[in-house]
Every structure is written in structure tokens, then in C-alpha cells.
Amino acid sequence: MFSKTCEYAVRAMIFIAQKTKGGGKIGIRDIAKGIDSPEYFIAKILQELSRKGLLQSTKGPNGGFYLDKASMKHSLADVVKAVDGDNIFFGCGLGLNQCSESHPCPIHHEFKKIRKQLAQMLEKAKVGTFTEELEIQTFLRR
């Protein structure tokens, strides 16, 4: 469904939201452990997301990654788009470039409904909404 890069990104964003809701920051090593991902790899991914403004970071002692108020309101769809692009939301299920309403592939209309539901679900899910359930952190690993 999503690339591994994208899965790590979503897990990391949710994790960081949980951990920095109170105002602190969290380091890359703790993030990697917290979501069970390769440390250097998730670092690269977060650099990219940071450049795109989806999360914040500061260098040096007491530095780390965090989410400001605006970033907390980003949706999982925003994260997915930033990493994998929007092909999952708009692309043809059979990989055809020219597939459209007027020139549909055999499963175009059925597939459209599912893509739409997926998009809506991920739009509704804001990064900041996963903070309440504290226990959830366990479930971002493995």
C-alpha cells in the first residue's frame, strides 16, 4: 500500500506527536527505538519532512524533533503525500497513465470509491489526535 519509507514516516510523526505534546523534544535515537526503524534511515526521512515544514527540529544539546501547533494539525494524508506523492489517492489501480472518467480502466469506477475512502480516512486523522491514548506508543513498534 505505502512504501516502507512512508510507513516509517507516519509512525514517526505519530510517535513524535505523542512525545512532544507537552512541549519537549525528542532525539532521533529515541524515535528510531520507539517505532522500531533503522536509525539513520528515519533520520533522513525526517530531514525531508522537516524541510517540507511538516515537523520542526533544533540542533545542539537539548535539541531534537518536535511538532509545533500548526504541525499537530497536519493529517496523515499530508505525511503520505509528502513521502509517496498523491498517486495512491489519484492514480489508476492498474497503473495506467491515461485512466480517467472518460477513458476508464476496467476497475476504474469501483476503485475510485476505495481511493476516496482511504483519502478521507487519512485526511480526518490529524497527527495531534493520537496523543490521548498514551499506551498507543507500544503499538508503533514491530
Added chain:
Amino acid sequence: MFSKTCEYAVRAMIFIAQKTKGGGKIGIRDIAKGIDSPEYFIAKILQELSRKGLLQSTKGPNGGFYLDKASMKHSLADVVKAVDGDNIFFGCGLGLNQCSESHPCPIHHEFKKIRKQLAQMLEKAKVGTFTEELEIQTFLRR
């Protein structure tokens, strides 16, 4: 969503169904052209599907690929499973191995609905049902 291999596979199966409904066979070169895929690559994919019994073939002059009655009844879900496995139908949206009802990731329950709909849609779509609309063949390219 699906691997390219899988997209080619589904397109090829639909194409072969359309072309061999009347009882004939179709060669690999025509299939590759018909669905706009790399010839040697789709050949490999169909060999695999043939071994798994999802379609039939014969060698030699007048040989080629075709679908017998039973194969026509296979669903697109069967094809997807044969190529990509069933991860798309059962796997966690965030890539977690241990994600389950009792140990869910943050989007487990929402994601489950979408996976289910996708599965149902592809189960319902039988390879043989795409034969009526003759014009459809154009829409398996590009």
C-alpha cells in the same frame, strides 16, 4: 498500491480473457502490445501464473495463452494474491508485524474497513466478466 508486476498481471489476465473467450489462444507478443508492457517481463509473470494454475498455455505453432472455464471464474483478488501475496488484504497499514485486533496500531480499525472493501471489490470482479465490453481492450494500454 500494487507492484508493477501485479498491475501487469491483472491487465494481462483481463486482456487474455477478452481475447480467448471465443476459444482461441493469444501469443505473448500480442499480449505485451495489448497491455503496453515489456514483453519479456510479462512473459515471466505469466509463466508464474501458469504454474499456479491461474491461466493455461500451450507451446508450439498455434500455441499461446488462454483461460479455461475454471480460470475465467478466478477473481482479480486471486491474481493479486498470486503475485503480491495477501499483505494488501490483511497487512497493517503502518507496516507493523504484530498489529491485530487486540494489539492495534493507531489506524488499525479505520484501515480495516478499507482493506475489506478493497478485498470485496476484487473478489467480486471475476476475470471472465470483463469480456462483454469489447471496447475495454483499448483501456488496458497506457
Added chain:
DNA sequence: TAAATAAAAGAGTTTTTTCTCTTTTATTTG
């Protein structure tokens, strides 16, 4: 039964994705 045909199998190469390590830059704190 020899030649022609077409898929199957074997053995790759290329490209993309995933992952790693080292060096640099920014920030803090003693």
C-alpha cells in the same frame, strides 16, 4: 522426421528502494 513455432527456463543487467556511515553545521553550556 526435420523445420518452424512458441512458451519455459536459466542467467543475467538495470533501476529503484532501503539502509549505512562519515563529515559538517548549528546550538548549548561550562
Added chain:
DNA sequence: CAAATAAAAGAGAAAAAACTCTTTTATTTA
């Protein structure tokens, strides 16, 4: 301001996916 800390950036390596070519095997037909 020097040392320590932590992310950013650069430059890859490893693994997986996508794709290609050649040889073999099965089948038909002249």
C-alpha cells in the same frame, strides 16, 4: 570561547524490484 551535543548533509552500499536476453523444451505441420 572551547567542548559537547544533536541534527543536516554528503556520499555512498546492500537489497529488492523491474526488466532483458539466450538457450531449452514442447508441439505442430509439411
